[in-house]
Amino acid sequence: MGKRKVPDLYRAPFPLYSIKVDPSTGLVITAGGGGASKTGIKNAVHFLDLQLVGEYQYSASLLHSHDTDPRATMNLAVGNGVIAAGQDGTCCLMKFKHCKKKEGNAAQKDGNSVQQGTARRRAGKGDKAADGAAGSDMKDETAHITVSALGEVQSDMNPQDPLQKVVRFSPDLSLLLTGGTDGHIRVWEFPSLKQKLDFKAHEGEIEDLDMSPGNKHLVTVGRDFSCSVWSGNQLAMSLNWRETMPHIAEKTYRYMACRFGRVEDQKDALRLYTVQIPHKRDRRPPLCYLTKWDGKSLLPMLTAPCGNEVISTLAVSDSGTFLGLGTVTGSVAIYIAFSLQVTHTHTHTHTHTHTHTHTHTHTHTLISRIHSFPALN
Numbered sequence: 001m002g003k004r005k006v007p008d009l010y011r012a013p014f015p016l017y018s019i020k021v022d023p024s025t026g027l028v029i030t031a032g033g034g035g036a037s038k039t040g041i042k043n044a045v046h047f048l049d050l051q052l053v054g055e056y057q058y059s060a061s062l063l064h065s066h067d068t069d070p071r072a073t074m075n076l077a078v079g080n081g082v083i084a085a086g087q088d089g090t091c092c093l094m095k096f097k098h099c100k101k102k103e104g105n106a107a108q109k110d111g112n113s114v115q116q117g118t119a120r121r122r123a124g125k126g127d128k129a130a131d132g133a134a135g136s137d138m139k140d141e142t143a144h145i146t147v148s149a150l151g152e153v154q155s156d157m158n159p160q161d162p163l164q165k166v167v168r169f170s171p172d173l174s175l176l177l178t179g180g181t182d183g184h185i186r187v188w189e190f191p192s193l194k195q196k197l198d199f200k201a202h203e204g205e206i207e208d209l210d211m212s213p214g215n216k217h218l219v220t221v222g223r224d225f226s227c228s229v230w231s232g233n234q235l236a237m238s239l240n241w242r243e244t245m246p247h248i249a250e251k252t253y254r255y256m257a258c259r260f261g262r263v264e265d266q267k268d269a270l271r272l273y274t275v276q277i278p279h280k281r282d283r284r285p286p287l288c289y290l291t292k293w294d295g296k297s298l299l300p301m302l303t304a305p306c307g308n309e310v311i312s313t314l315a316v317s318d319s320g321t322f323l324g325l326g327t328v329t330g331s332v333a334i335y336i337a338f339s340l341q342v343t344h345t346h347t348h349t350h351t352h353t354h355t356h357t358h359t360h361t362h363t364h365t366l367i368s369r370i371h372s373f374p375a376l377n
Contacts, residue, residue, distance in 0.1 A: 010060040020078040025098045033072030043072045064145035079169035089162025093150040156180030179206030199233035208257045221255040241291045244303040261316035270295025275311045304340035
């Protein structure tokens with residue numbers, strides 16, 4: 001287990017709530033803001049270029065800032081050049097394009113473009129050139145981003161305070177799936193945005209959802225202690241992680257997150273990973289647990305403790321080799337997917353709750369709203 005101070009890779013002028021890596025361009029897309037309150041804190045989506053510049057050094061360049069006022073983006077999904085952004089009870093879809101331009105030539109204005117920006121490299125707070133910290137000066141690049149609105153759908157109907165909690169594209173990008181505080185799963189055909197399904201999946205808020213390759217299994221996690229598998233809008237089965245931990249009393253834990261992941265060097269194998277957190281918090285906080293399931297039979301294979309800091313987010317690397325966890329106390333950790341053993345931890349890398357983590361495809365880097373870990377080989 002390695003522990004070291006992680007320098008700021010990038011610091012935005014507003015709270016960050018979500019982060020994704022675009023698989024086609026490698027761009028890091030992060031979003032957040034101050035919401036509709038008149039605090040002067042902006043709401044935006046930032047497009048960053050992340051580069052490994054040394055064994056343990058990274059460079060982050062801000063390519064573009066897209067204004068989303070008056071709403072902050074709380075969660076997002078990225079697929080085929082499209083961002084699905086959860087803003088209050090609405091899912092807003094934006095198309096972005098990463099363009100190259102000749103040095104010294106002004107970017108041509110796109111009639112559909114909302115905003116354009118030239119790349120600038122910004123220093124993180126506290127970075128020093130003498131320390132060799134990446135991204136410590138400003139620099140013009142030869143790339144720009146164009147963003148245009150595609151449409152929006154109402155993704156949560158809670159009459160009190162509508163809020164979309166999670167959004168995903170299906171693996172084949174044919175479906176857009178959302179879950180919110182009203183307990184409903186809503187599914188739209190993509191890109192037509194024709195609604196396909198709308199059904200009550202959980203009592204209370206939906207915490208997470210994911211869909212397996214081939215769109216065979218939809219797995220949802222709710223605050224009602226359940227993790228459910230759906231075929232269309234019909235309940236196929238309910239998962240029970242306590243089969244691997246029978247000594248744990250019922251309803252002392254609830255599911256927090258779920259993710260499908262491939263198995264390295266096994267083409268047809270699939271795994272599902274879930275996180276279970278204590279239902280009640282004590283002065284002496286009990287352990288959280290990570291469970292690995294067979295992705296086809298959906299039977300539990302292995303459960304392991306993952307510390308007593310409450311887990312708030314889960315990510316799986318594209319290779320299926322590593323799992324990334326973020327906690328409500330601002331720590332991050334990397335686990336080996338095969339054994340569920342921890343390999344790296346960094347405590348309190350943030351001062352607030354982790355709302356999102358993502359693994360970077362090309363550098364095997366865990367990015368957490370937004371910090372980086374050393375590359376794992």
